[in-house]
Amino acid sequence: MSKFLFLLLFVVSLLQASAQDFHKQFKQAKDLYEGKQYSAAMAAFKPLTVYDQANPFPEYASFYYALSANQLGYGSVAKDMFLQIKKLYPTWDQMQEVNYWLTKLYFDQGDIFQALKVAATVTGPSLQTGLTELKRYYLGKITDSETLKMVLEDYPEEREAGRALLKILGQQPAHLQETSMMELLITKFNLPREKLVAVEAPKPVFKDTYRVALLMPFLAATLDPSPVVKRNQFVLDIYDGVKLAADSLRKQGINLEIVAYDNERSPELTRKILAQPELKSADVIVGPLFPEEAKPVLEFALTNQIGTLVNPASNTIDFAPHPFSFLFQPSHETLGIRSAEWVAEHVRRKNCLVYYGETVKDSVMAFAFIKRALELGVKVVYAEEVHKENSAGILTNLVSATEYDEWKNPLQFKLKKDSLGSIFVASDNELIYSKVINGVETRKDSIVVIGQETWLTDTSIDYAKFERTQVSLAAPNYHALNSPAYTQFRKKFIQKHGLMPGEYATLGYEVTMMLGQFFSK
Incomplete structure (x- = not known):
């Protein structure tokens, strides 16, 4: 009995001595950490991280080991140790402290979504101030607004993501700002507009009368009262449409003062007109119509902050290089994007071919379509730039038959029937789109062809073929002839001028009605 008691006392004393050793080792390691000797601290904490029945410090030793590693810049080592603590x-x-530091480490490594996922588990009141500062710092370093929008999709109540997004959006030029998104963020998260929005959109100024300056080649000195079509008839037609719209707006209580300047298609005369002080009082300038005259007008508009609609019939992006110049016609990029969105919404089979011509505008439209289509889940299985030399390949792709009926009519093709949803043709080159249409007509399947409104000016293709082959056209200048608005416009125009309104008279009317509606809001 005495031997057993002696053995028991001996074991107890060993355990006490061992525990005293662990306490001593932990204190020494802690002193090294607090003395910022992090390498030595890691070495001292390391043996204490191993589980031992007599060791009361494995969790704390592991924690401080990870903190020491983090101080030395060993983020991966620190993260692995924190994850080990969570597991063991x-x-x-x-x-809560472990998750706080894991949040920081994930942020450090650029894993924003995982950082926020872990941060959601940190609920301790004492850690919230530090956690908010972490989020503000790291989310504030993100420069891509789309990334922050994705963060808000996954974490819609994340105030610091909203703050960071508002700051980015508030740095954009006023005419590019997503104002509705900005207002939503300010309201939802109670964010300080004055601190986060660096570029404030100008507040609207309402007037009793707005001045619209038309800067166009009226060629007044060459005009005569004869009914003969003038060489600048399209300009005169635009003017007729503008005046008719101004009269219609006046009856709605929207007053436009139309001031016409004849620049005679001369850059020198254009500069002289711009030198007149009265032009600075214009609220908007419409024109000129040609690139060589546009440069001084665009410079004048930027200097004097006057909205300018250069050539309402053009979609050349060079006519809208700054915040005070605008396009009435959609750019080629916009046409490609909207066409992709239409395909994604209306075509059942989400795979398509893309053909485009050699011009820059064709390439811009095609690549804008492809980019947006892929974003929307439409698979672009093939895209090709078509030249005269390889144009025959369109029919080869579409109508290479593999089966025939008894009369040699194709039954099946190398490109299987109904295997394709659509074909987007980014070109107004008749050589390209006629081959596409003929190929689809031969196949007699469900392919939808998406093209351009300019195809309608080509008289070599019967309109019935467009209908048979399910052609849909991107047509920003389409007018529903039986719509109440167009019927009323046509009636007024006939009453005033005694003839049907043409393309340019309609354009002048639409542009002015649009301006009037903008001014009224």
Whole structure:
């Protein structure tokens, strides 16, 4: 009995001595950490991280080992140790601290979404201030607004993501700002507009009368009262449409003062007109119509902050190089994007071919279509730039038959029937789109062809063929002839001029009605 008691006392004393050693080692390691000797601290904490029945410090030693590694820039080592703590000691009462530091480490490594996922588990009141500062710092470093929008999709209540997004949007030029998104963020998260929005959109100024300056080649000196079509008839037609719209707007209580300047298609005369002080009082300038005259007008508009609609019949992006110049016609890029969105919404089979011509505008439209289509889940299985030399390949792709009926009519093709949803043709080159249409007509399947409104000016293709082959056209200048608005315009125009309104008279009317509606809002 005495031997057993002696052995028991001996074991107890060993355990006490061992525990005293662990306490001593932990204190020494902690002193090294607090003395910022992080390498030595890691070495001292390392043996204490191993589980031992007599060791009361494995969780704390692991924690400080990770902190020391983090101080030395060993982020991956620190993260692995924190994850090990979560796995081995899931009920440890300091787990909130572990998750706090894991949040920081994920942020450091650029894993924003994982950082926010872990941050959501940090609920301790004492850690919230530090957690908010972490989020503000790291989310504030993101420069891509789309990334922050994705963050808000996954974490819609994340105020610091909203703050960071508002700051980015508020730095954009006023005419590019997503004002509705900005207002939503300010309201939802109670964010300080004056601190986060660096570029404030100008506040609207309402007037009793707005001045619209038309800067166009009226060629007044060459005009005569004869009914003969003038060489600048399209300009005169635009003017007729503008005046008719101004009269219609006046009856709605929207007053436009139309002031016409004849620049005679001369850059020198254009500069002289711009030198007149009265032009600075214009609220908007419409024109000129040609590139060589546009440059001084665009410079004048930017200097004097006057809205300018250069050539309402053009979609050349060079006519809208700054915040005070605008396009009435959609750009080629916009046409490609909207066409892709139409395909994604209306065509059942989400795979398509893309053909485009050699011009820059064709390439811009095609690549804008492809980019947007892929974003919307439409698979572009093939895209080709078509030249005269390889144009025959369109029919080869579409109508290479593999089966025939008894009369040699194709039954099946190398490109299987109904295997394709659509074909987008980014070109107004008749050589390209006629081959596409003929190929689809031969196939007699469900392919939808998306093209351009300019195809309608080509008299070599019967309109019935467009209908048979399910052709849909991007047509920003389409007018529903039986719509109440167009019927009323046509009636007024006939009453005033005694003839049907043409393309340019309609354009002048639409542009002016649009301006009037903008001014009224």
